[in-house]
Amino acid sequence: MIHVGVLASGNGTDLQSIIDASERKMIDAKVAVVISDNPQAYALERAKKHLIPFEIVEQKEKKREDIDTEITRILKNHNVDLVVGAGYMRILSKGFVKEWYGRLINIHPALLPSFKGTNGQHDALLYGVKITGCTTHFMDEEMDHGPIILQAAVKILPDDDQESLAKRILQVEHQILPRSIQLFAQHRLTIKGRCVQIKPGDSWADMYKLIPEVLYAEGY
Amino acid sequence: MIHVGVLASGNGTDLQSIIDASERKMIDAKVAVVISDNPQAYALERAKKHLIPFEIVEQKEKKREDIDTEITRILKNHNVDLVVGAGYMRILSKGFVKEWYGRLINIHPALLPSFKGTNGQHDALLYGVKITGCTTHFMDEEMDHGPIILQAAVKILPDDDQESLAKRILQVEHQILPRSIQLFAQHRLTIKGRCVQIKPGDSWADMYKLIPEVLYAEGY
Numbered sequence: 001m002i003h004v005g006v007l008a009s010g011n012g013t014d015l016q017s018i019i020d021a022s023e024r025k026m027i028d029a030k031v032a033v034v035i036s037d038n039p040q041a042y043a044l045e046r047a048k049k050h051l052i053p054f055e056i057v058e059q060k061e062k063k064r065e066d067i068d069t070e071i072t073r074i075l076k077n078h079n080v081d082l083v084v085g086a087g088y089m090r091i092l093s094k095g096f097v098k099e100w101y102g103r104l105i106n107i108h109p110a111l112l113p114s115f116k117g118t119n120g121q122h123d124a125l126l127y128g129v130k131i132t133g134c135t136t137h138f139m140d141e142e143m144d145h146g147p148i149i150l151q152a153a154v155k156i157l158p159d160d161d162q163e164s165l166a167k168r169i170l171q172v173e174h175q176i177l178p179r180s181i182q183l184f185a186q187h188r189l190t191i192k193g194r195c196v197q198i199k200p201g202d203s204w205a206d207m208y209k210l211i212p213e214v215l216y217a218e219g220y
Numbered sequence: 221m222i223h224v225g226v227l228a229s230g231n232g233t234d235l236q237s238i239i240d241a242s243e244r245k246m247i248d249a250k251v252a253v254v255i256s257d258n259p260q261a262y263a264l265e266r267a268k269k270h271l272i273p274f275e276i277v278e279q280k281e282k283k284r285e286d287i288d289t290e291i292t293r294i295l296k297n298h299n300v301d302l303v304v305g306a307g308y309m310r311i312l313s314k315g316f317v318k319e320w321y322g323r324l325i326n327i328h329p330a331l332l333p334s335f336k337g338t339n340g341q342h343d344a345l346l347y348g349v350k351i352t353g354c355t356t357h358f359m360d361e362e363m364d365h366g367p368i369i370l371q372a373a374v375k376i377l378p379d380d381d382q383e384s385l386a387k388r389i390l391q392v393e394h395q396i397l398p399r400s401i402q403l404f405a406q407h408r409l410t411i412k413g414r415c416v417q418i419k420p421g422d423s424w425a426d427m428y429k430l431i432p433e434v435l436y437a438e439g440y
Contacts, residue, residue, distance in 0.1 A: 074311060113375075114334045128415035130330060130437035131353065151350040153331075153373035155437040158417065164233040195348035197378065215435035217375040220435035 001186045005080035007071070007088035012043025014086035014107055017174035018181060019050050027178050028185040028209050033078040035071055037090050053078065056067045059090065068096035070205075082184055085139065088176065094192035102191060104139045105184070107177050109169045110152055111135060121166045130156055131163070131202035138179040138191060140181050147196045149189060150176045153215040157196070172214055178202040183218075222405045223252035225300035227291070227308035232263025234306035234327055237272050237394035238401060244270045246427050247398050248405040250276045253298040255291055257310050262384035273298065279310065288297070295320075301402055304357065306397065307339070314361050318345060322411060324359045325404070327397050331371055336364035341386045350376055353435075356400040358411060367416045369409060370396045373435040392434055401426040403438075 006015050021027045034047040034054040047054035055074050059067055067090075075083060085092075085106040097104065110120030111133040117123065123220060124132040133153040140146035152172045156165060183189050188199040198219050210216060226235050228404045233256060254274040254299060257354045267274040274391065275294050279287055287310075295303060305312075305326040330340030331353040337343065342388040344352040353373040360366035403409050408419040418438055430436060 029416075036299075105348045111331060111334065112349070113347060114331065124415065127333060128368050129332070130368055131373050131435060134350065148348050148350055153351050153353075155435065193348075195347065213435070215351060215373045215375065215433070219350040219376060219378055 001209045002029045002030050002081040002181075002183060003079050005047055005075045005078060006043075006086050007083065008030055008034060008036050008086050009038045009041055009089040010087045011047045011171060012041065012044065012087065014084075014140065014173055014174070014177055015043050018045055018084065018086070020179055021178035021181075021207075023050075027182040029181050032080055033074060035074055037088070043087075045062075055187070060177055062090070064093045065095060068093040072096060072099060077119035082181065084181065091143070092139070097141050101140065104137060105149065105180060106139045106144070107145075107173055107180075108135045108137070108144050109166065109173065110139065112144055112148060112151060121169060122162045124156065125162060125165060126162065130171070132156060134169050134176060136176055136202045137145070138196065147191050147194050149180045149183065149196050149198075150219075151217050152176050153214060153217075172211060175204065175208045175210070176216075179207060179218075182207070222301040222319070222401075223250045223299050224249050224401060225295045225298060226251055226254045226306050227303065227310040228254060228263035229261055229309045230263065231257045232261065232307065233390060234256075234284070234304075234393055235263050235303065236266055238264065238304065239272070239353060239428075240304070241398035242362050243403075247402040249302070251286060252300055253294060255294055257287075257308070260343050264300050265305075279436050283315045285315060287339055288313040289381075292316060292319060295422050302401065304397070304401065305360045311363070312359070317359055317361050318328060321360065322358060322437050323399060325356055326359045326364070326366075327384065327393055327400075328355045328357070328364050329393065332357065332364055333409060341389060342382045344376065345380065345382060345385060352389070354389050356396055358416070359419045361362055367414050369400045369403065369418075371437050373437075375433060385396045392431060395424065396436075400425070400428060400437075 022030045026137050039056050083104045112135040115123040133152045136149040178183040190197045248337040251272050257279050259276050301325045335343040355371045356369040358366040380438045410417045
């Protein structure tokens with residue numbers, strides 16, 4: 001059973017997907033601590049509700065390095081094996097990313113390398129792509145750039161606006177994020193340069209009712 | 221029945237997919253002329269074999285504008301309604317793109333805007349994505365950039381090399397390219413800024429035996 005530390009700034013639906021998968025024993029992982037920069041984050045309410053320890057690390061007038069040292073201290077106090085950025089809206093320091101490299105993953109609402117940044121769904125709509133999706137990846141020093149774990153492709157529909165598209169992508173995020181954590185917990189992920197090799201084993205079709213009209217790719 | 225002019229530099233399998241769809245009456249279009257910069261292009265052999273007029277426009281020591289004026293002259297001689305870049309390895313002049321805008325489409329072996337350029341499959345493998353694909357789009361002045369018509373997403377498999385991946389993507393290209401031509405022939409494509417709206421009608425599932433494990437998106 002691995003210990004997961006979750007960094008979140010907002011509503012925390014990605015966090016909820018991990019909590020749910022954990023409580024339903026679909027993943028060999030539990031959320032050991034939730035850390036937020038935002039005292040108002042609804043993610044913290046979710047932690048409370050599920051009796052998960054949480055900490056607020058406020059950011060104002062502090063150096064990024066000092067904030068991240070504090071975060072690392074909290075994560076280590078909770079024996080965290082894997083750190084998950086789940087809608088964490090702060091840039092992490094190089095030192096933090098280096099310290100946790102290979103044990104620090106992120107989820108992004110687009111098919112990377114397309115539409116990096118804070119508004120992946122909106123940018124995809126503006127660009128006029130017909131297919132977008134979501135990506136989990138190990139974080140490196142560059143934003144939305146590190147080795148890709150899983151991707152899933154989602155169609156854009158003619159009447160989509162940012163809200164409807166974001167909602168459909170979130171539905172898939174809530175499958176690929178716990179699934180990525182499970183692959184990590186099962187020691188099935190190997191980083192080779194920019195590529196993540198996945199050892200064959202059970203598939204996420206065994207875990208989830210996969211959504212039709214979505215292309216899932218585990219790459220094995 | 222629209223007249224299609226095809227620009228090709230190489231093997232011409234995309235050209236062949238158009239010829240086949242036309243001969244099988246799957247599209248309301250026929251290839252009126254094939255133009256190549258390369259006298260050795262196998263695409264020219266395909267044209268000969270199917271009794272399609274072809275022209276070689278050699279490029280050395282000529283200005284790009286003069287070459288493209290010559291190409292436009294040939295296209296007009298053959299009453300071309302739609303120009304298709306199918307593996308044409310030359311950059312088209314701004315004047316040419318402007319003259320044919322909205323009647324000039326291209327196919328690219330990646331999910332644009334990811335992996336623009338001449339080696340989309342290779343670049344996707346190097347980057348370590350789990351999902352890539354292909355895109356048809358109206359050409360504009362920027363390379364691999366104009367409004368997207370159709371996309372299809374293809375998984376990358378663990379043992380893929382550039383050849384095996386290119387082969388699987390090509391299989392899908394040979395569906396989305398004739399399909400895009402048919403949507404054009406049926407007057408179902410409307411460019412709105414960067415987005416291509418597609419009027420509902422028959423679907424490509426009616427035309428093609430769609431490949432399982434590929435996510436097709438017509439955006440309607």
